[in-house]
Amino acid sequence: MPPFDVPEGDPFGPHNLPYGVFSPSGSTERRVGVRLGDHVLDAGAAAAALGSPHHSLLAQPTLDALLAAGRATWSDVRRALTEWVTSSAHRPTIEPLFHPLSTVTLHLPFQVADYVDFYASENHARNVGHIFRPDAEDSITPNWKHLPIGYHGRSGTVVVSGTDVIRPSGQRKGPGDPAPVFGPSIRLDIEAEVGFVVGAPSELGRPVALGDFREHVFGLCLLNDWSARDIQAWEYVPLGPFLGKSFATSVSAWITPLEALDHARVAPPERTYPLLPYLDDSAPDIEPGGYDLRISVAINGHVVSEPPFSTMYWTAAQQLAHMTVNGASLRTGDLYGSGTVSGPEEAQRGSLLELTWNGRDPLELPDGKRAFLEDGDVVTMSAWAPGPDGRRVALGEVSGRVVSG
Incomplete structure (x- = not known):
């Protein structure tokens, strides 16, 4: 099933959008990802493709920069992500940047301080x-x-x-x-x-x-x-x-x-x-x-x-x-x-x-x-x-x- 076509009632639909860090199949590079259904969106690549001002926060190997940015930025980024994964206008740009969840490696998403x-x-x-x-x-x-x-x-x-x-x-x-x-x-x-x-x-x-x-x-x-x-x-x-x-x-x-x-x-x-x-x-x-x-x-x-x-x-x-x-x-x-x-x-x-x-x-x-x-x-x-x-x-x-x- 294409990543945009999340089944009705899926608990990982666009109302959720949790953050993680993943490596694509065949790569050791770590990237910030957002889960939609049974796919992971490369959030940094999406931000770059759409010219988002949040690109520098999302093109990271951990969530640390996003975490440190504060509540106003968290809300702005979430609004942007919601639009990216729900707007048909973004579909041609965004769809190639999804990875099937079954093919990626997930990592500890942030550096634990205390x-x-x-x-x-x-x-x-x-x-x-x-x-x-x-x-x-x-x-x-x-x-x-x-x-x-x-x-x-x-x-x-x-x-x-x-x-x-x-x-x-x-x-x-x-x-x-x-x-x-x-x-x-x-x-x-x-x-x-x-x-x-x-x-x-x-x-x-x-x-x-x-x-x-x-x-x-x-x-x-x-x-x-x-x-x-x-x-x-x-x-x-x-x-x-x-x-x-x-x-x-x-x-x-x-x-x-x-x-x-x-x-x-x-x-x-x-x-x-x-x-x-x-x-x-x-x-x-x-x-x-x-x-x-x-x-x-x-x-x-x-x-x-x-x-x-x-x-x-x-x-x-x-x-x-x-x-x-x-x-x-x-x-x-x-x-x-x-x-x-x-x-x-x-x-x-x-x-x-x-x-x-x-x-x-x-x-x-x-x-x-x-x-x-x-x-x-x-x-x-x-x-x-x-x-x-x-x-x-x-x-x-x-x-x-x-x-x-």
């Missing part, structure tokens, strides 16, 4: 609390409802979808073991998340306000923050995640611009306590901070969970405000993860830790039981959101195969 991971799902936090602190009066910690909890991760091990994930090794010590041992993780897990990509930087010492979220965040992607639960359990008290999380974080190859998700904005869950002013999003002039994203998690092609992102207690705007309230600056390419997305139902839990209740109740899969991941397992996350006129907006999937270390 990486932060949050812990924003109340359902996830309560499940984890029940698992590890079953006798606690409250399953979540006293600070959880007052601030978005997060930690700084490792940007150098963020990898694009399709990259194999090598099973990590480290120290493990079970409750009854006399001493720790070293070896490969035997409790390798997933964390179904959404990642937010920062475009415009901020000045050191100047916090980013809730209302400035769209001025700095370019778009979002799906994210799997792989976790070695046994390594993490032994190392993370008192400082937090380290080797149990830093070995790999997978992101989708497509970054969906925020403007494509305007119809998916929803109010977050009702808050238990009044929030401090810098986090308070109850004012009528603050737009709804949640996103109605429907996530699906599959292991070896078998769906094991469908977490709803709309249930997240803390929003991406609140996370950004908290991340910078101490004066920390943003850099182009900063990536922050939502934290594991889990809904209230068992089939909506975003990690194997929760789905199997720490291994107690293994999943029954077509190819055998799973408490945690085995070598050869392929984990794939996909998602969609409500779009204009009843259409769906698909997010690019993120997939990774576990291989022996």
